[in-house]
Amino acid sequence: MKGEPSRWWYALLALPLLGLLYPPLYATRSPELAGVPFFYWYQFAWVLVSAVLTAVVYRVMRRP
């Protein structure tokens, strides 16, 4: 596989913004996870997801 990786990979970086900057999506109490309201565990989950997405884009786009 030669050539530059597709720039579309950068689109993955937009997902955390879409997932977090529209609060009606997650401003609810249920479903709870071990007593933790959705509003809270959803945002904690995004910390991990966004770190993984960033790492993926880094790996793919890295220059040799």
Add this chain to the structure above:
Amino acid sequence: MTLALITEAHGTNTTALVVFVVLFGLVTILGFVAAGWRRAKLDHIDEWGLGGRRFGTVVTWFLLGGDLYTAYTFIAVPALVFGVGAIGFFALPYTIVMYPLVFIVMPRMWSVCRANGYATPADFVRGRYASRELGLLVAFTGLLATMPYIALQLVGMQVVLGALGVSGDWPLVIAFVILAAYTFKSGLRAPALIAIVKDTLIYVTILVAVIYIPSKIGGFGAMFDAAEKALPTHTPKPGTLIPVGADAQIAYATLAFGSALALFLYPHAVTAVLSAKSAQTVRRNTALLPAYTFVLGLIALLGYMAIARGIKPSNPNFAVPDLFLNVFPSWFVGFAFAAIAIGALVPAAVMSIAAANLFTRSIYKAYLRPAASHADEARIAKIVSLLVKVGALVIIVTLPTKYAIELQLLGGVWILQTLPAIVVGLYTRWLHRWALVAGWAVGMVLGTLMAQSQDFAPTYPLDLFGTKINAYTGVFALAANLVVTLVLTVALRAAAVRDGGDETESADFDELAEDAAYPLRGAPAPASQTISATATATP
């Protein structure tokens, strides 16, 4: 005045105080030892003010983490959550969405600064638009936004000292004199080394807190239930566990987004970025720094733990210190408080270095002594770093804390106004320099007036053609700034008004391979070349 405002009656806790002083002493020694770390002649601004631009992934991670997640954050975020609940949690989406933005933008910033020997965002703007005036505006904005931020670090320290039962201003003065001394001697190497200790203390403290405290309050479920019951009864502003209604949700989202845009425009953030050894080091860190965001989220929850534990502090800032005093044995209280106080030293040091770099490059070198040598620059920067800290100390000792907090809020609004010149400037030179000046002025004035009219609440209820939008003031001011800049650029280009040149080249922005030698141009070329030579020689 200040101390009277935030200190409540706390008995002196001897065991905690001893542990605290020992850890603080250890860090002081480290600060001075740092001068000899990866030894170099510290009489060059790249060495003193940017650690030689050769910190690797791990050191950069500690430095950026210690620099961005400040002691004030550790006190203020849980205090806000303790007081008003959900809205205080915006710190989490803020520090999540920030990193994808940094991933895209900051490697370009690093590359162009490396290629041209720029040490500050204002250096870049001056070069990019070939305009001393625009560089000065950006430097001025950076200084204005940074000063109250440094002052607020002292508030964090003041709170833990107060909770240890130490009263009076002198402990604060001593701590700052020590900080000033080793920053003067070691430059950016001191906070980089201290950050490693500080973050280890913070991680241990938080790990223990989130495992131990829930066991004393009946678990996380009981904690959220208690918070849900207590928050609506809070005065003067009742809180909620979940942000309900459009007003609260728009405020939440715009605070998160606006703050994320602002943070990496701050001079201290750029300083830490530029001290990395490669653009890829910066990129790697955007995937690793969310670890701090996770911890910040846990720290925010300490606010709810304080509610569930029935803590009744005289001031919300004492919610977490009082919680720790309530549940932990004395020696661990000393450990945790040392973590917070040392947490104030790292950002305060980096911020004062960043401010010193700004003054030296954009005011001293640009206007007062264009012929200044590298040694002159480093000498002036060292002296200015002292003056900046004295200024912050005077602010906090003489003015009520309220003003420092209001100024810091305004600082965020102000620093956002440099976004068009810096971030747009990284991608295109199309914006006209006088349009940028006008847009900046409009954003600064409008943002300040809006914040003032709301008595320095972070949001402004804007009436837009009959629809009320309650959003972060900084976002409104930035929107106005961008509109003015765009419209005037079109107008000035149409009228063929002369624009400045551009000392950068498009290749300067390209990210090179990790260990490539950067082509160096611009004023500090000869000295920087020796640095890059040593940098490639070190494994």
